[in-house]
Amino acid sequence: MYDSHNCNCRRLWLVIASLLFLSVECISQTVNDTYEIAPWQGFRSAAISYTFDDNCPNQLGIAVPMFDQFGYKLTLFTVTSPTWGWKADWSGLQKAASEGHEIASHTVTHANFSTLADSAQKTELESSQDTINVHIAGQRCITIAYPYCATGNSAMVANYYLAARGCSGQVVSKTPADFMNISSFVCGNQGLNTSTAMESKADEAASVNGWCVYLMHGINGTEPGAYSPISQDTILATLQYMKNNPQKFWVAPFGTVTKYIRERNSASVSESSSSADSVVVQVTDKLGSGYFDVPLTIRRPLPEKWDSILVLQNGGTMSSWISGTDTARYAVFEAVPNGGNVTIVGKTRVQVGVRSLPNVPSTFALYQNYPNPFNPTTRIGFRIADVGFVSLKVYDTLGREVATLVNRRENPGYHTVSFNAAGLSSGVYFYAIQAGSFNISRRMVLIK
Template sequence: MKKVIPFFLPLGLLVVLSLGFYYSNGGNTATSIAEALNTTSPIPVVNNQYDMTGAWVSGSALPSARYYHGGVGHVRNDSGFVYVFGGDSTGAGTAAGVNTYRYNIAANSWSQMAPLPQGRRLMGSAKLGDTIYCLDGLNGTASNMTLYKYNINANTWSTGANAPDSMWYVKAVGYQDSLIYLVGGYGANGVTRTSVFMYNAKTNSWRTATSLPLGRGDGALAMAGDTIVYVGGLNESVAVTAVTYRGVINQSDRSQITWTTGANYPAGVRYRWNAQTWGNKGVIVSGGASTGFTGSQETYVYSPGANTWTAQTNMPSIMLAYASGSVRYNSGIWKYVIGGGVTSGPALSGNTLVFTDTLSAPPPPSNSTLVLFHDSTVSGGLAKRKADRDSVMKYLPSLISGYDVSYFTAATVLPNLSGYKTIILVETSYDNSGALALGTSARTDIKAWLASGTPADKKALISIGGDQGYNYDQSGQTNTDTAFSRGYCGFIYRVDSGMPSPGTITGILTDIGNTRNLLTPSDAGYYPDGVSPTLGSSPVYKYGNHSVLDTVAAVSKGTTGYFAVTSFQDPRYFVNGDLKPWLAALIGYAKLNGGTITNTTPIVSTIADKYALSQNYPNPFNPTTKITFAIPQNGFVSLKVYDLSGKEVMTLVNKNMTVGSYSVDFNGAFLSSGVYFYRLESDNFVETKKMMLVK
């Protein structure tokens, strides 16, 4: 049912408050769905031809019509949802609602969720992981700085640190796994803001970021890779604009944003609208108003890298002052959902409109294997994580090649996994950092990746870590996930420490009959879990103090589409040179059962008479570049890439090599734009050079 919006405010008030309802309508802000490593994705150049492949359909109506409410998209287990909350359901321009609704895209149905603690409209909204944020806005007619957080899994609201300023018509967007940018807005002093504030969800704190070039309010905001895109809105003279701002985030200091002006919105001036992330094409915008409540139906996609706008299919009806969200499915299908707003009349509407398009996947990784370590920069348990990482990397380069290295915490969003054949996961047990295990998002991605395997494209998971049984299969733990532990990996948790120290494990299905020695490491933390196999899975190693089928040290499970082997020892436990044969046995066992571990980045050798490290070419680059080096004598060679903080982001070479000149390709498709360093070490030779990744 539509409610007619009164449109008869005095002329003076219309001018001051931007054509009648600008000062008093409900608000919505865009958020982004991360797609690749560190939640960023490259934005390829798109052409200027019309792309009419996407299509709109109408969905079930929002239970209560409203406008200027908040909206975000969310994906769980490859199911898409859009959440909307707050807004004005009266049309009077003075009320602020508390209702929260969730739209199940596949079921085409709305459900009512826990209400906001206090009414809101004209607020900013964003999402990080499984948490939705409602920022600033109006409670009726009063402005405030309150930050509300909605826990999607618990269906509960709580509060966070207040924003630095009270604003409405403000926009917000989530970035990576812990940051939110609060952009522009309108304040009590009657001035459209240039301000940009950055919220850190990990520290629950705010800081000031680089301001917009000019004040903006009620425009469209979304994130494309490392670039914030703000389109249209009201300027400092309260005039509607068509200007596009692009803000590239500095990866060494994410409060530093380089703003430039992009191509104007081709359909003309717009406000009362929103934008969403739209895969490898950039951001998507639709509808909005050119003046007052004169709405539109156009839909466009903008690529900030190419600085081009591409027309899409028009919406079925006029919509402005709406809530929206976008979601990505593993198949590459994207959904852009609008739920409620103002339609022609003007009148309040609960219309739900869904735009669907199949977008290209991110560029596949150049390597077939992804190696995941606990983040070695997080405080607490640092020595243990470094010891595990260094123990593995001492031998891994001599066992496999063609691999990427990435780091994770409990909050990390993994890189796009679709191009990888094998994942080697190294977890550090009981490291006291709170980053003990893969978080919900990471586990969801790995389960979906395993499930996507086929006989022709079989996936292999080699999972290593002493606490994996406790983390994933022990009831009541933060990360308990029996679908992962029992369903995909095939183990049931039995005991927290499956063997004494010193102790042994003996190979059953690999490394058969060989005994490997383990000892409490110097940094302590000795928790090699004991598990039993589920029906259909198999014991791979046994503990010396247990029978084969009692409490085992490693388990495997195989299907036609994937193979998983889980070994419950931390690499730093091994002594007497037994780490390398144990690691080699797990890798060989995965390959024997259909896993693919190959090198897709060949190194070509010629003769060399001195050490040399050449500047990468091209430089700057996007996303690949070539690094050439030479060694005049046989020896161990290390070539690694680091970010500005000194954190290692990728190992390119780490093995013994013969004299010669070599060339290796570096693919930064899943890294953020910015400055990186690559360092060559061999014998007493060390040299470091700088390169620039620009997206």
């Protein structure tokens, strides 16, 4: 049932949030000197968003399953009018939304805003958002893409949306100059048409800590009339490239990245207490709770005697891991602004045998993953003493290999790797390391 009263409240709230945001965007971050908020989730170098327009059928049939395989989420900019040539498949879109993909607006009629009066723009903005919110449960429509890349009345768009996508073919800076005209790269035969061309834009974004937004329409050229089709193999190759550089690229929907930027720029981090084995931290922002719910990644130097950490927020376990070298190690964790106190619990290093020289690890170790149990991502740390070939693999309880996390030469020292089990079912898994003659496994639990 459609509740218009509730909808108006939400919209009013969004207006207030936008106004607040506009007035405080650049000046409001206050972060305790000890702490650092990541430019992008996981301290990765760039944000990457894959966006698809026009409801072309292969997007649900081919793109979504392909992204699911990699555990990546995309954005579907949807035209909502039932008379549009590719009528929205609401049940298919709902299924995608339930898996974490973003369903956003591409107006009602695929309108060209450059030729529309404000009143008609308002109808396109408002009605498409309402229709999506009525059909899609579990998420709110917060972003829009301009058909024909024709930007609208920015102030009016901002009354309804947190961000709007244009397509001027540029990497977006860490904080966009204009949220109502976020640039993207047209992909396919009218734009970037090879995986190499697409990857070079992602690399460019990484070099400036920026955001690379891809814009796609039809896939494989099997949808007559679809603008600038691209082959699924090209998309697949870029996804593999992202996966091969997990520390470099944060692949996330357009709306998720938008929220992260706004949270990051508005957040305050302060420490209220610390003891030998725990630190309590407050992470807040001025954006209002319940809506800006994307975890920020934050780090602080690891207290000297700590060897592992567990991070809790509001009673739940948050993603956390240890990064850096033996001389400069960080406790890294995720926290939702305004999500309650964050407690970092440290476990003290157990000294075994003779003291080693600084920065020269003398032992091999495979640490317990954090969080554990997990869903669907977790971090695994290991330490190796000598340079050499390292293999770290995940097995199910029947001993079948389900993932290879490391399979390369590594330098001595402490390393961490993330494991995404989005494609696996709940249960017990084992991870095993092999480095020279060192060989050990540990148990972890996936709960979905």
